[in-house]
Amino acid sequence: MAKGYSRRSALKRIAAAGAGFVALGSGYLLLRRRLGGGSPLPGAGGLEEFSPVDRTLGELASERFHGDDVERAHSVFWHLSEEEASPDEEVPVVVVGGGMSGLATAYLLRDLNPVVLEQAPRFGGNSRAQSWRGLNYSIGAAYLVLPDPGSELESFYREIGIDRIWRAADEASSTALLDSGQLKDVWHKFPGGRDVARARDLLREHFIDVLKGRNGQEYPEVPVPAGLGPEQRARLESLDGLSFEAHLREVLGGPIPPAVRRVIEQYCWSSFGASMSELSAMAGLNFYAGEFSGIAACPGGNAKVAEALVEHLHRDLPPGSLRPGCAATRVSLELGGGARVTYLTPAGTLRAIRAQRVVMACPKFVAARILKGLDPDRDQAFRSLEYRAFYVANALLDGKLPSPSGAPGAAETAFYEMFLMKGPPPAEGLGTAEASRAQGATDVISANFAQEHPEATVLTLYQSLPYTGGRPEALTADLSAVRARLERQLRAEVLPSVEMGSSRIVDLRVARWGHPLPVAKPGYLGSGLYDRLRAPFGGRIYFVEQDNWCLPAIETALGEALHWAPLIRESLKS
Ligand SMILES: Cc1cc2nc3c(=O)[nH]c(=O)nc-3n(C[C@H](O)[C@H](O)[C@H](O)COP(=O)(O)OP(=O)(O)OC[C@H]3O[C@@H](n4cnc5c(N)ncnc54)[C@H](O)[C@@H]3O)c2cc1C
Incomplete structure (x- = not known):
């Protein structure tokens, strides 16, 4: 999926406090106690069970929507937010949400032994991937912007080892598919x-x-x-x-x-x-x-960044700190200080943790549901955001992707991203809903760009539903109808353009994302909306997530984590 970048230089400027992100936290309250009850902590399984990259699917996956598990999420958050449990643990920091923002914040605060609650069985949020025949492919966020040399973001990527595995894409890696064929340098x-x-x-x-x-x-x-x-x-x-x-x-x-x-x-x-x-x-x-x-892609897209963070956390934190399948259902300030987070375990029991600080790294529409005692102004701000849905279809193709020219010995992958622009542009006056439905998928990414493979190709088709009403449409969508539509486009437009026959299709896996993208509407900055979305609540509950700026990018997630982690750390000193 196309994605821009954020502010390369801004990240360079983010408070010098970030330089302390590897410092150990002596002098802070590092208390971590079990308050009774001997039941095992969730998330004690192996890394492969909850990594953002799912390597367990085999040659053919079962018929289902990948991505968000919409039914489960709705049944959990929407019905349980009034119930509370007694805390059986006390920790310095709980992070609610194990997407890019939550993982990065936990990483930056890892010396404080945070507990990370993630409602999905795997970490990564919108930055997740799967693997087929050993070839990783993204089912969500695909690429990142190359950070400025010397920037804080560059140090961050280097520290977690990502700069060693990404492949930079230049202008020629991006193409448009027109009626006349592929065009580079649009x-x-x-x-x-x-x-x-x-x-x-x-x-x-x-x-x-x-x-x-x-x-x-x-x-x-x-x-x-x-x-x-x-x-x-x-x-x-x-x-x-x-x-x-x-x-x-x-x-x-x-x-x-x-x-x-x-x-x-x-x-x-x-x-x-x-x-x-x-x-x-x-x-x-x-x-x-x-x-x-410049941009860069990792094998499996940005899920590889999330996976690197999970690996670090798995290694550095006490066992049971990473808790997949654990949905926070209620978060509230405690009278005597700190906050309480009640959550549903994979076994279906409600548990609670008392924490000095809570990081809400979940989307704002979830925060609005589960965070209690919010002032009306902020509650209204959270609820005012509009979100959009997305389909991502991964075509698993037998064999190697030839170069479009077919020249022997040519590079395996000639493009990273290809925009699908066959046919005439939408007629003037046609609404976005009609125009985007007529278009179907807008662009295709080649997983082989970041990871060469001798006998497997994965092409990823992206189709958002860029209009109000797209979310309920996605929620009630029929998998076979969505897949059939995307498969038609794959066969008619994409495969001929890369000189691959339809007989190469082994599987077509469709991910559905219910509300992954907040819309950045005009006037939010001047109205102070972003200030209301980001300001800590009660001095103990912090917000770190892409919604803080309604800008769906890894740079927002990491930029916010780098901004807030030192402030959270500082607040714990008092
Ligand atoms: C199809 C698609 C393509 C994209 N492509 C790109 C790209 O190429 N490059 C790019 O930079 N960005 C891309 N993005 C944007 C992407 O959303 C961000 O890059 C980034 O992954 C956002 O991370 P986040 O942690 O802020 O939010 P999220 O990924 O939304 O993470 C929030 C997490 O909170 C969890 N959660 C929610 N409620 C609870 C609860 N009650 N308890 C516990 N956990 C909870 C969720 O399960 C989720 O894991 C794409 C997004 C989509 C959907």
Whole structure:
């Protein structure tokens, strides 16, 4: 899936406190006690049982939606949030949610022996993967932005060993599939008349100016740096107050030609689950301008980053600290200090932990349900976010992916990402729902780009439902109908373009994500919404998750973890 980057330089600037992320926490309250009850802790199984990369599926997987287990999640959170249990443990930190944000926060605070509760059987959240014949492929988040040399983010990746396994993708790794075939270098060559060429060149220049901060442009960094001066902040708020589409029209001084609009629109559907007309220009530019910098993919996508974090935590934390299949059902401040987290174990019992600090690393729509005593203002802020659904289809193909040219000895994988743009652009006036349904999957990623394999190819098709109403549609969707539709597109468009026959298809596995992407709408920054989403509650409950900025990216998750972990640590000193 296309995804932009966030603010490379912002991460460089994040508080120097991050430099302490490997320091041990002597002087803090490291108490970890069992308060009675001898029942075993959940999550005592082996790493392979709860790793973000599922290697257990075999040649053919059972018929089901992968991704979110929607029924289970709904039955747990929606029915249990009034019930409480007596705490049988006391720990310094509990992290609710074992996605990228929660894992990174736990990693940064690992000397405090955090307990991580994850409702799904596997950690990773939207950054999960599977493996087929030893080839890892993402079922969600696919790639990351190469961090600036010397940045804090670069140190983080290096420290967990990710920089040794990723493969960088250059501009030529991204293609568009047009009626005329695959086209590399879309922003230089996208075909069309004079209006298309003009818009293409103007926008390309603009994106590069924004990325480089030249010709009066500024790169909108998200997470927004705390120390912005009032003028810079006002400029950012004004940018955020516009839709991405309105901003691009301003750049062009008029409408965006349909063919160019399609390029950006499909990117927005794929990256945000939203149309450029409803996204803030700050979010849109942060991702799209970032596309003109470098990206990298790991075997299995960003699940490999999550897996590296899980491995570190599994090794460094006391047994039973990582608790898969444990859904927090109620979180509340305790009268005497600290907070209580009640959770449902995989065995179906309710247990509770008392913690000095709780990190809510789950989405805000969950936090709104399970966090008790929230002030109405913040409760309303949490509930105001809109989320979008997603399908990801992994085509498992027998044999090696030939290069499109078929030239002997050519590179195994000629593209990393391919945007599907056959046929005419959507007719003017067609709504996003109709246009995106007609399009189906927007882009395809090759798992073989990051991991070569002699006899297996996995191509991943991404299709978001970028409109209000897409979520209930996904929830009630019939697996065979969704799969049949994606398979038609795979056979008719994708496979011919990579010179592979349909007989190569061994399996087509579809992941369904219920509400993985919050929509960054115009005006959130100026209205103070992001401040309300992020501010700690009662000085003891912190929020670290992509929703803090409505920006679905690994850089948001890691940026927020790097920002908040030192503050949580500091708060424990008092
Ligand atoms: C299809 C798809 C493709 C994407 N592609 C990219 C990409 O290429 N690059 C990129 O950077 N980003 C991508 N993203 C965005 C991705 O969401 C982020 O990169 C990142 O994984 C978000 O991590 P998070 O921890 O903030 O949120 P989440 O992944 O949502 O993690 C939240 C976690 O909380 C858990 N949880 C929820 N409720 C509870 C509870 N009550 N108790 C315990 N646990 C709970 C959830 O199960 C989940 O594991 C993609 C997203 C999707 C859906």
